[in-house]
Amino acid sequence: MPYFSIFELLPGPPSEISIVDVGAMPDSGGDRYERLLASGRARVIGFEPQADQLERLRREAGDARAYFPYFLGDGKPGTFHRCRYPGCSSLFRPDPGVIDRFSGIDASLPEGNFTVIGTEQVETTRLDDVPELEGCDFLLVDTQGSELDVLRGGVRALERTAVVEMEVEFVPLYEGQPLFAEIDLFMRERGFLLHKLIDISGRPFRPFADSNPAMPMSQLLWADAVYVKDFTRFGDLDSSLLLKVVAILHETYASVDLAGAALRAYDTREGASLWESYIERVVADMKNFNFQFINVKNWI
Numbered sequence: 001m002p003y004f005s006i007f008e009l010l011p012g013p014p015s016e017i018s019i020v021d022v023g024a025m026p027d028s029g030g031d032r033y034e035r036l037l038a039s040g041r042a043r044v045i046g047f048e049p050q051a052d053q054l055e056r057l058r059r060e061a062g063d064a065r066a067y068f069p070y071f072l073g074d075g076k077p078g079t080f081h082r083c084r085y086p087g088c089s090s091l092f093r094p095d096p097g098v099i100d101r102f103s104g105i106d107a108s109l110p111e112g113n114f115t116v117i118g119t120e121q122v123e124t125t126r127l128d129d130v131p132e133l134e135g136c137d138f139l140l141v142d143t144q145g146s147e148l149d150v151l152r153g154g155v156r157a158l159e160r161t162a163v164v165e166m167e168v169e170f171v172p173l174y175e176g177q178p179l180f181a182e183i184d185l186f187m188r189e190r191g192f193l194l195h196k197l198i199d200i201s202g203r204p205f206r207p208f209a210d211s212n213p214a215m216p217m218s219q220l221l222w223a224d225a226v227y228v229k230d231f232t233r234f235g236d237l238d239s240s241l242l243l244k245v246v247a248i249l250h251e252t253y254a255s256v257d258l259a260g261a262a263l264r265a266y267d268t269r270e271g272a273s274l275w276e277s278y279i280e281r282v283v284a285d286m287k288n289f290n291f292q293f294i295n296v297k298n299w300i
Helices: 034-038 051-060 147-152 155-159 180-189 231-236 239-253 256-270 274-284
Strands: 017-022 042-047 065-068 077-083 116-125 138-141 163-169 192-203 219-229
Touching: 017 034, 017 239, 034 042, 034 239, 051 065, 138 147, 138 239, 147 155, 147 163, 147 180, 163 180, 163 239, 180 192, 180 219, 192 239, 219 231, 219 239, 231 256, 239 256, 256 274
Parallel strands: 017 042, 017 138, 042 065, 138 163
Antiparallel strands: 077 116, 163 219, 192 219
């Protein structure tokens, strides 16, 4: 049984939540924000430059989704490296010297997911320059190494963004790509704190391998990092943004403790008493939450 919706408690809906999905290629696991969309309180604007993947997205999109073919980045020309598996394609070139050390991934063999099958010269667009973008409350970025370029091109959008989720690498799978430490510094300088790492992934060094070729053994390679506006400064956020922090954290990540802290800051600002009601409801519904402080991605 799913846990209760935060929208049952909020004092009327917050203004519509704008979800911006950069690198929106369809995933077999579904979208992280499905509960928000199902509530009818959110809309998605997505970006996917690969024509076949964009066609799939548009074919399956409902009224609350719109997709565009921009290569988001720093606004400069770039080279797009098209890989055998579309999800590994990137504005950065895969590095066989790193990738080929691990079981389950390959950048040299013809059947390797990271094997480059073609390149294309492209013009990138800064997120802040996208004419269709009217707001960004919840930003998701998965661009295989160019996440920091996307963030740098969206500094104005980040000022009003409540939550950011992006893929980060701890080992340079792509030549010259920024790693987690650089992204974390950038985000902290802009008023965000790391909330959690989810879908943590790795691979065994060769020749070790599991019967499941995607199962890690000991080496951390990448994860999805979730950033939230600095909780020590929730009191500086306006009421609308605080409610969006609450809604996104509750509906997407079941992060009820941090959502509760944001709701308490809202109560202080508005002279309300929602926080106590929220805690009571969470405690009563505790068995239906799947709390995950950390998790390894399930590849089965």
